[in-house]
Amino acid sequence: MSQVIRSPKQHDVCIIGSGAGGGAAAKVLTEGGLNCVMLEAGPDVHPEKDFKMFMWPYESPHRGAGVGGHAHENFGEFLAPNGAWHIEGEPYTSAPGSDFQWFRSRIVGGRTNHWGRIALRFAPIDFKSKTRDGLGDDWPITYDDLAPYYDKVESYIGVFGTKENVPSAPDGVFLPPPKPRCTELAVKKACDKLGIICIPSRLAILTKSINGRLPCHYCGQCGRGCITASNFSSSQVFLPPAMKTGKLTLITNAMAREILVDKDGKATAVSYIDKTTRSEKRINARAIVVAASACESARLLLNSKSSSLFPTGLANASGTVGKYLTDSVGSNGYGYFPQLEKMPPHNHDGVGGMHMYMPWWKFDRKNDFPRGYHIEFGGGREMPGVGMFNALNREEEGYGVSLKQRARKVYGCHIGFAGRGEMIPNPDTYCEIDPDVVDQWGIPVLRFHFKWSDYELLQAKDMQETFKAIVETMGGEYKTRTSIHGELPFGIEPGGRIIHEVGTARMGADPKTSVLNGFCQAHDVKNLFVTDGAPLVTNPDKNPTLTIMALSWRASEYLLDEARKGNI
Amino acid sequence: MANESISRRDILRTLAVGAAAGSVLRVIPAEAAEYVHQMVHKEKSASPAGNYTPKYFSAAQYAALLALCDMIIPKDEKSGGAVEAGAPEFIDLLTSENDKFQLRLGGGLFWLDGYCTDHYGKVFLECTPEQKKEVLDLIAFRKNAKQDPSLSQGVSFFAFLRNMTCDGYYTSKTGIADLGYIGNTSLREFPGCPPLPE
Numbered sequence: 001m002s003q004v005i006r007s008p009k010q011h012d013v014c015i016i017g018s019g020a021g022g023g024a025a026a027k028v029l030t031e032g033g034l035n036c037v038m039l040e041a042g043p044d045v046h047p048e049k050d051f052k053m054f055m056w057p058y059e060s061p062h063r064g065a066g067v068g069g070h071a072h073e074n075f076g077e078f079l080a081p082n083g084a085w086h087i088e089g090e091p092y093t094s095a096p097g098s099d100f101q102w103f104r105s106r107i108v109g110g111r112t113n114h115w116g117r118i119a120l121r122f123a124p125i126d127f128k129s130k131t132r133d134g135l136g137d138d139w140p141i142t143y144d145d146l147a148p149y150y151d152k153v154e155s156y157i158g159v160f161g162t163k164e165n166v167p168s169a170p171d172g173v174f175l176p177p178p179k180p181r182c183t184e185l186a187v188k189k190a191c192d193k194l195g196i197i198c199i200p201s202r203l204a205i206l207t208k209s210i211n212g213r214l215p216c217h218y219c220g221q222c223g224r225g226c227i228t229a230s231n232f233s234s235s236q237v238f239l240p241p242a243m244k245t246g247k248l249t250l251i252t253n254a255m256a257r258e259i260l261v262d263k264d265g266k267a268t269a270v271s272y273i274d275k276t277t278r279s280e281k282r283i284n285a286r287a288i289v290v291a292a293s294a295c296e297s298a299r300l301l302l303n304s305k306s307s308s309l310f311p312t313g314l315a316n317a318s319g320t321v322g323k324y325l326t327d328s329v330g331s332n333g334y335g336y337f338p339q340l341e342k343m344p345p346h347n348h349d350g351v352g353g354m355h356m357y358m359p360w361w362k363f364d365r366k367n368d369f370p371r372g373y374h375i376e377f378g379g380g381r382e383m384p385g386v387g388m389f390n391a392l393n394r395e396e397e398g399y400g401v402s403l404k405q406r407a408r409k410v411y412g413c414h415i416g417f418a419g420r421g422e423m424i425p426n427p428d429t430y431c432e433i434d435p436d437v438v439d440q441w442g443i444p445v446l447r448f449h450f451k452w453s454d455y456e457l458l459q460a461k462d463m464q465e466t467f468k469a470i471v472e473t474m475g476g477e478y479k480t481r482t483s484i485h486g487e488l489p490f491g492i493e494p495g496g497r498i499i500h501e502v503g504t505a506r507m508g509a510d511p512k513t514s515v516l517n518g519f520c521q522a523h524d525v526k527n528l529f530v531t532d533g534a535p536l537v538t539n540p541d542k543n544p545t546l547t548i549m550a551l552s553w554r555a556s557e558y559l560l561d562e563a564r565k566g567n568i
Numbered sequence: 569m570a571n572e573s574i575s576r577r578d579i580l581r582t583l584a585v586g587a588a589a590g591s592v593l594r595v596i597p598a599e600a601a602e603y604v605h606q607m608v609h610k611e612k613s614a615s616p617a618g619n620y621t622p623k624y625f626s627a628a629q630y631a632a633l634l635a636l637c638d639m640i641i642p643k644d645e646k647s648g649g650a651v652e653a654g655a656p657e658f659i660d661l662l663t664s665e666n667d668k669f670q671l672r673l674g675g676g677l678f679w680l681d682g683y684c685t686d687h688y689g690k691v692f693l694e695c696t697p698e699q700k701k702e703v704l705d706l707i708a709f710r711k712n713a714k715q716d717p718s719l720s721q722g723v724s725f726f727a728f729l730r731n732m733t734c735d736g737y738y739t740s741k742t743g744i745a746d747l748g749y750i751g752n753t754s755l756r757e758f759p760g761c762p763p764l765p766e
Contacts, residue, residue, distance in 0.1 A: 054752060054753070056741070056744070056752060057739035057740075057744075058654070058739055058740050058741055058744075061657070061658070061661055062658075062661065062662065063658055063735060063736065063739040063740075064739060065662060065735065067665050068662060068665035068666035068669070069662045069665075069666055069669065070666070178758045178760075179758055179759070179760030179761075180760060180761065181760070181761055182761035182762075184761075185761055216758075217754035217755060217756075218754070218755040218757075218758040219751070219752055219753065219754065220751060220752075221752070343762075344762060345748035345749070345750050346750060346759075346761075346762045347750045347751045347753075347755065347758075347759065348750075348751065349751035349752065349755075349758075350758045351758070381748075381749060381750075381751075382749075383744075383749060383751060383752055384738045384739060384743065384744050384747055384749055385738075385739060386735045386739060387731075387735065388734070388735075388738060389731070389734040389738060390731050390734075393727065393730050393731055393734060394727075397708055397709045397710065397727075397730075398708050398709070399639060399640045399641075399704060399708050399726075399730060400639060400640070400641075400642060401642060401644045403640065403641065403730075403734075404641060404642075404644060404646075404647075404746065407734070407738065407746075407747065408646075408746065408747060408748075411747045411748070411749075412747075
């Protein structure tokens, strides 16, 4: 296929999306010799200008709160661009009774520019969910199928961690971890007493130089994006080597609208809106890799129905595109630790994220809920920011010198905990095309349906109890109050809020109940692949990005192989 | 400390070497230098100016805002207060961009003047230091609004202003130093936790 002479606009593969999945595909496919074109719905990113590394809050007149204080809702003004819960002119809707929140990043690299860099492998048992407890479905692949690709991704992007032999959290190819912070040593001590496993975290941040990238300089601000590319982003780590092959054409501000097929049902082209000229354009390719993010990919497939062969959307003969949507179960809490008042001022920054965490530790017993969760935590003497003393003000009130004295006393003495658990797919949670609403480009938008079941609520309850136990074992005061009542029992976050939305074009052995095969290839359209969070059959308590990259890498090698054999 | 802190200029110099050595980085020396200049410029321009023209508040309201910020976070023996840290400019800027803030703070300042006129016969700014303290001692605590519901809007206004004043103060150079935050700099190695005091 790569030998065929093409017109300038003829490409072997069109990759839609430049984030974790699209970036991995671009690297593997171009290095394998295929001529690729990548469509990205946002602008290009310029780390040296766009990333706010080392910036002090007072260097911005908005101090990190953003224009009108609104950036606070989107994790602050200094977050790497362009993530937002709401994008002007590109809405989504929630069905009555559902509150789903969708965080999108329209920019080269997508959400990998700012993500938490938590890089956890799924465990062998995560691929055998139904066999394990009768809920959900098994994957068509096993851990052993994916393990070599986890190895490849980790070796290439760089992940620190330690070999621990915890069954729920398989070890990988690790760089050495950074030393623990004071807060982490204290939490670890309490966890040891409680029998909770607490180990060095696994983050895609370099503690040693690899592949020409500098090691971390420990400014603690990975979410702002890293000018030295010492943490992983698709834009800085996957796309440059793909560009270097000379086989990648990147088209920015290109919003894919529909995938077109020929009379035999083969994908032939992508219609997209060129946002810069506000015009409709088309690009031809012999294969299409959709990696626009799980829900955006589902939207594109569902909107690709002008062919009489696919009246309900492309690759949707099973009717499962948009179904099986899940997010991680999330519940947060925090404690106050008087013993930290005595800590002398010191540099507590470290990497941008936790140096230690608690993988799921109750895998060896019967619990009130299926599956499990892990715990992330952070706090201590972090860079001061907007909102830092709101809780103190609410509690202590007053004003004047005493307010300053209290702020000095409590600064650095809080530790926050975040549980991240597995949601079981349910029939009330899915996305579909809203029949009444289009975005500013005329593209029908998604409407979300979302519901937590008792499984997730019980998990959130367990998280709250665990946080409290850890805090109190440390001699701290647990400050978070939650209840079984209200919209969000036990502090469970609204759907989508953890930004781990996956499952909307899942893989499976049976074409009647799944969209893709084990190589992320559409059952119904052989030259169509989906390589973002959409193929995930389950959403275990491991942040999905590493698995997205491993699946995309594997799918891309398969695509290369099929292309060489002339099957695509 | 065994760990050596290196300057921003140093790290960017290191960067330039990395890029020249043919790494995949998208940073080139010129851009790295530009980044430093941009930062230095921003640091200079962010220093509190002498004559500030409010973007949203009237001159009289802004004067009241200054007085309130100064009372919420005054100068003490350790550090400067909210006014020299630029909190009023920050509050005015955000308020000029957010109509909800305009209601809460603009409206709140009117409420305060109304309250002071009713009780002292003059607006807040013209009140004596004792009178100012008296009214703040009332609206700085929720429990007072429970006893006297006519204070509740004032309490709500003050709580909002107190948060914003803290935001402005503790994101300033002065406020950050007051807390003793150390960081936002390049380290060759993360030192971990210093010995815990007994």
